[in-house]
Protein backbone atom coordinates (compact mmCIF):
# COMPACT_ATOMS: atom_id res chain seq x y z
CA UNK A 1 0.00 0.00 0.00
CA UNK A 2 1.55 3.32 -0.99
CA UNK A 3 1.56 6.50 1.05
CA UNK A 4 -1.42 8.18 -0.64
CA UNK A 5 -3.55 5.05 -0.13
CA UNK A 6 -2.56 4.99 3.55
CA UNK A 7 -3.47 8.67 3.96
CA UNK A 8 -6.81 8.12 2.21
CA UNK A 9 -7.54 5.19 4.49
CA UNK A 10 -6.65 7.29 7.54
CA UNK A 11 -9.05 10.05 6.38
CA UNK A 12 -11.89 7.53 5.96
CA UNK A 13 -11.27 6.04 9.40
CA UNK A 14 -11.05 9.51 11.00
CA UNK A 15 -14.35 10.46 9.36
CA UNK A 16 -16.06 7.29 10.63
CA UNK A 17 -14.66 7.86 14.12
CA UNK A 18 -15.98 11.43 14.10
CA UNK A 19 -19.44 10.20 13.02
CA UNK A 20 -19.46 7.52 15.74
CA UNK A 21 -18.30 10.08 18.30
CA UNK A 22 -21.08 12.51 17.33
CA UNK A 23 -23.69 9.73 17.47
CA UNK A 24 -22.46 8.66 20.91
CA UNK A 25 -22.56 12.27 22.15
CA UNK A 26 -26.15 12.69 20.87
CA UNK A 27 -27.20 9.37 22.43
CA UNK A 28 -25.63 10.39 25.75
CA UNK A 29 -27.48 13.72 25.71
CA UNK A 30 -30.78 11.95 24.94
CA UNK A 31 -30.19 9.42 27.73
CA UNK A 32 -29.34 12.10 30.29
CA UNK A 33 -32.46 14.02 29.30
CA UNK A 34 -34.67 10.92 29.62
CA UNK A 35 -33.17 10.07 33.01
CA UNK A 36 -33.89 13.62 34.15
CA UNK A 37 -37.51 13.40 32.91
CA UNK A 38 -38.06 10.03 34.64
CA UNK A 39 -36.54 11.30 37.90
CA UNK A 40 -38.81 14.36 37.73
CA UNK A 41 -41.89 12.17 37.12
CA UNK A 42 -41.01 9.94 40.09
CA UNK A 43 -40.41 13.02 42.28
CA UNK A 44 -43.80 14.46 41.31
CA UNK A 45 -45.66 11.19 41.99
CA UNK A 46 -43.89 9.17 44.72
CA UNK A 47 -47.04 7.01 45.05
CA UNK A 48 -46.17 5.42 41.72
CA UNK A 49 -43.03 3.90 43.18
CA UNK A 50 -45.00 2.64 46.18
CA UNK A 51 -47.66 1.18 43.87
CA UNK A 52 -44.98 -0.50 41.76
CA UNK A 53 -43.41 -2.14 44.81
CA UNK A 54 -46.87 -3.03 46.12
CA UNK A 55 -47.53 -4.97 42.92
CA UNK A 56 -44.37 -6.95 43.61
CA UNK A 57 -41.84 -5.02 41.58
CA UNK A 58 -40.00 -6.65 38.73
CA UNK A 59 -38.86 -9.81 40.47
CA UNK A 60 -40.87 -11.91 42.87
CA UNK A 61 -39.00 -14.37 45.06
CA UNK A 62 -42.30 -15.37 46.70
CA UNK A 63 -43.69 -16.85 43.47
CA UNK A 64 -44.55 -20.52 43.78
CA UNK A 65 -44.31 -20.65 47.59
CA UNK A 66 -47.37 -21.93 49.50
CA UNK A 67 -49.37 -19.16 51.19
CA UNK A 68 -51.17 -19.29 54.50
CA UNK A 69 -52.87 -16.81 56.85
CA UNK A 70 -51.89 -19.00 59.85
CA UNK A 71 -48.56 -18.62 61.59
CA UNK A 72 -47.72 -22.28 61.13
CA UNK A 73 -46.11 -24.39 58.41
CA UNK A 74 -48.62 -25.22 55.65
CA UNK A 75 -46.73 -28.49 54.94
CA UNK A 76 -46.17 -30.11 58.37
CA UNK A 77 -48.40 -27.78 60.49
CA UNK A 78 -45.54 -27.04 62.92
CA UNK A 79 -45.68 -23.67 64.71
CA UNK A 80 -41.87 -23.49 64.88
CA UNK A 81 -41.51 -20.99 62.05
CA UNK A 82 -39.39 -17.88 61.63
CA UNK A 83 -39.52 -14.82 59.39
CA UNK A 84 -36.76 -14.48 56.80
CA UNK A 85 -37.09 -10.69 56.67
CA UNK A 86 -38.51 -10.37 53.14
CA UNK A 87 -41.93 -8.69 52.97
CA UNK A 88 -44.06 -7.50 50.07
CA UNK A 89 -47.33 -5.54 50.05
CA UNK A 90 -49.60 -6.86 47.27
CA UNK A 91 -53.20 -5.68 46.82
CA UNK A 92 -53.58 -4.66 50.46
CA UNK A 93 -51.99 -7.84 51.83
CA UNK A 94 -48.55 -8.13 53.42
CA UNK A 95 -46.72 -11.21 52.21
CA UNK A 96 -43.92 -12.21 54.56
CA UNK A 97 -41.44 -14.94 53.67
CA UNK A 98 -41.11 -17.53 56.45
CA UNK A 99 -39.32 -20.85 56.88
CA UNK A 100 -40.37 -23.87 58.92
CA UNK A 101 -37.71 -24.89 61.44
CA UNK A 102 -38.92 -28.52 61.37
CA UNK A 103 -39.19 -29.36 57.65
CA UNK A 104 -37.18 -26.33 56.39
CA UNK A 105 -39.81 -25.48 53.75
CA UNK A 106 -40.27 -21.83 52.86
CA UNK A 107 -43.78 -20.36 52.74
CA UNK A 108 -45.60 -17.02 52.68
CA UNK A 109 -47.46 -15.72 55.71
CA UNK A 110 -50.37 -13.46 54.68
CA UNK A 111 -51.38 -10.44 56.77
CA UNK A 112 -53.66 -7.48 56.12
CA UNK A 113 -51.50 -4.44 55.46
CA UNK A 114 -51.94 -1.02 57.10
CA UNK A 115 -54.51 1.20 55.42
CA UNK A 116 -51.96 3.59 53.93
CA UNK A 117 -50.50 0.84 51.76
CA UNK A 118 -53.81 -0.02 50.11
CA UNK A 119 -54.42 1.46 46.69
CA UNK A 120 -58.17 1.83 47.32
CA UNK A 121 -57.70 3.58 50.71
CA UNK A 122 -57.58 7.10 49.24
CA UNK A 123 -60.82 6.51 47.30
CA UNK A 124 -62.78 5.19 50.28
CA UNK A 125 -61.68 8.02 52.61
CA UNK A 126 -62.80 10.87 50.34
Ligand SMILES: [Zn+2]
Nearest residue numbers: 073076100103
Ligand atom coordinates in the same frame (compact mmCIF):
# COMPACT_ATOMS: atom_id res chain seq x y z
ZN1 LIG B 1 -42.87 -27.62 58.19
